[in-house]
Amino acid sequence: MEWPLDNGCYNSLFHMLFRTALSDFFGLIFPQVCLACAEPLARGEDHICTMCRAQLPYTDYHKLPASENPLARRFWGKVPLRHSLSYLRFLRRGRVQHLLHQLKYKGQRDIGLVLGRWYGAELTDQGLATDFDLIVPVPLHPRKLAKRGYNQSDTFAEGLALGLALPWSATALRRTEHTDSQTRKNRTERWKNVAEVFEVAEPAAVTGKRILVVDDVLTTGATLEACAAVLLATGAAELSIATIACAEQ
Template sequence: MLQTLWTDFLTLVFPESCMACGEPLGKQEHLVCLSCQLAMPQTQFHLQPNENPLAKRFWGKVPLQHAFAYYRFSKHSRIQRLLHQLKYRNQPEIGELLGFWYGQQLARDGFAGQFDMIVPVPLHPAKQRKRGYNQADYIAQGMSRGLNVPALPTALTRLVNTQTQTRKHRFERYENVKGVFATHNANLLRGQRILIVDDVITTGSTLETCAALVLDCGCQSVSVASLATG
């Protein structure tokens, strides 16, 4: 009881702020306030997992089972602020929380039991050492809990420390990731239904490359998901 009172006192004096809007969090809120949670625009792409605008970006490039993203990305939005803090402000728990929410939503809407393994897009070891973590690993951990599916962060490795994709056009992005990835243990992927996850999908070049590599390992099917897409 004393511990609870002390925690309540600290929260009153030094309230935690919402990572999306900066307003103080309520007692039962964690990282993101309920107002922001309700306001961030969801894509609902998983309700049309094969024919939504994101899935169409991969048509004719790589045969995906499903392709979906949780939120719609726009500049100066709540989701952009969250993703910026996730990647650059040492807040990996944001990825785990949003991944958990998304995993729960997918499970509620019929995707429970449709995947055997969740594989995060890897960072190059040098970049991961500098950042301290791979944000996709935390997203995968959250989705793993929400979907009750194991995550395998070591399934893929990044061989080349590529330049940032942010300001590149589609062809430049594709050229930037050719030959970048490799499988760590192809036998673990063979015959499995794989869900590859990342933080943001723009042109889809990175996930296209990863998906093709996983398919070459003989997996049963491959799907892709992200927290956001433009």
């Protein structure tokens, strides 16, 4: 036996169809594009098209033992790390560089969230979610944060927190000095530039915790070393690091 739809059902159905039609119309006039290749996204694709996602240069470092992880070797003798992780390889003029440029300078903060969720899901599948208690992003100085409007490392941390089902804190670490850009500095200059510019703003949040410190790009590792050192000095039980991408040496 068929039951007639009441006015409420008809209204709900009408509004659903209207919203779908409106979304399709605006998608036709103002199509969303892949932030890696600028081609239009298909329905269901999330900021990065399926083709680009398949062709991103993944490191798969989370699948390697520490003794075989080239990223882990960069920190040997400098700071004790349980896990040294990076999602993608940074290649000049490639998709990853374009994505990071969009994230840092074009206001596309959702890139950090999306990549963080994807990487967090992979780390969870690998069984690493139980190795961390708290995710902490490398902080920006308040002056730079006000200028950019957001911290790109914080968006990645938030995405990782969603993928790993773990808490994250954007306020546990604080940058006390505004430093010059690291881009054109060598390793020694980078270390001197950040050696004493971080402090733990919330000691109770990190004491006794296994911390995953995250940043956008790892080059020499000086910034992450400085953050790890101050966290360990404050009483963190264990440190790991993760970045969206790392430049090969």
